[in-house]
Amino acid sequence: xxxxxxxxxxxxxxxxxxxxxxxxxxxxxxxxxxxxxxxxxxxxxxxxxxxxxxxxxxxxxxxxxxxxxxxxxxxxxxxxxxxxxxxxxxxxxxxxxxxxxxxxxxxxxxxxxxx
Amino acid sequence: xxxxxxxxxxxxxxxxxxxxxxxxxxxxxxxxxxxxxxxxxxxxxxxxxxxxxxxxxxxxxxxxxxxxxxxxxxxxxxxxxxxxxxxxxxxxxxxxxxxxxxxxxxxxxxxxxx
Numbered sequence: 001x002x003x004x005x006x007x008x009x010x011x012x013x014x015x016x017x018x019x020x021x022x023x024x025x026x027x028x029x030x031x032x033x034x035x036x037x038x039x040x041x042x043x044x045x046x047x048x049x050x051x052x053x054x055x056x057x058x059x060x061x062x063x064x065x066x067x068x069x070x071x072x073x074x075x076x077x078x079x080x081x082x083x084x085x086x087x088x089x090x091x092x093x094x095x096x097x098x099x100x101x102x103x104x105x106x107x108x109x110x111x112x113x114x115x
Numbered sequence: 116x117x118x119x120x121x122x123x124x125x126x127x128x129x130x131x132x133x134x135x136x137x138x139x140x141x142x143x144x145x146x147x148x149x150x151x152x153x154x155x156x157x158x159x160x161x162x163x164x165x166x167x168x169x170x171x172x173x174x175x176x177x178x179x180x181x182x183x184x185x186x187x188x189x190x191x192x193x194x195x196x197x198x199x200x201x202x203x204x205x206x207x208x209x210x211x212x213x214x215x216x217x218x219x220x221x222x223x224x225x226x227x228x229x
Contacts, residue, residue: 004157033216043203043219056216090157092217103148104205104217106157 002027004093006107013114018079021110023091025072031055031096032074033104034066037088049074050096081114088112119147119204119220127226134191136223138204139184147180147187148205148217158203161189196229 005024013019025032034046045058049068066076072093078085088111092104122137138147146165150158164171164180164187171178177190191198201224205217 006157035219042221045216045218048216088155092158103160103163105160106150108157109155111155 004091004105004107006089006091006110008110009108010111011113013081013112015081015083015114017081018077019081019112021076021078021089021091021112023074023076023093023107025074025091025093026105029093029095029105030072031094032068032072033092033094034074034076035090035092036060037090037109038086043090046076048096055096078112083114086112086114119206119218121202121204121220121223123223124221125224125226127228128194130194130196130227130229132194132227134194134198134225134227136189136202136225138187138189138206138220140187140204140206141185144182144206146206147178149176149178149187149189150203150205150219152201152203152222154200161202191225194225194227196227199225199227201225 007022031050033048036044046060047054047066048056052068063079068074088109090106090109092106094104119138119140128134144166146163148163149161151161152158162173162178164178175192180187201222203219203222205219
């Protein structure tokens, strides 16, 4: 069973540009969550998608957006990049069932560096 | 603010020793999960313990949960150099739509010296 796949693994962008990250969840998983990890703030929840709908959202500005496709693959977009957006972006997939007594499985992450 | 907070922030031990990490949280939970992260990589799920469970084992891992104290501990027995990683606890209530979003602490950095 394939795990969670994130592409690309590494990315270097210039301030002001925009970037799109991709996440393919485990087959059969309908929930995809995105996290930002930085040394200073730790793991911060960005948003969760379930069946192509954003179901929950963290406290990030509108420059951070996402979407989910019918095959459950998800993309995350960051517009007008700032230096502070440099981070490891992780996505996690799960069954997303009500009550949530299931594990979340993480991808290897995309390391974004903004210069 | 983070829901789960791990303690200690860093732990350095010799191979063969046991390592104990603690997690405290603030609100009621459905379950608590422990994850491991090797440097700069994704998180690996270790174990999930439900709110009605008190102890759970998986190989060399032992997790306890005390809901009255809102705390959990992760014990790694007979540690190995390969156990060197950051360990996170994740908690969170069910949110809107029934989804469960793990909320992470800052982690415990474990170093096991060979």
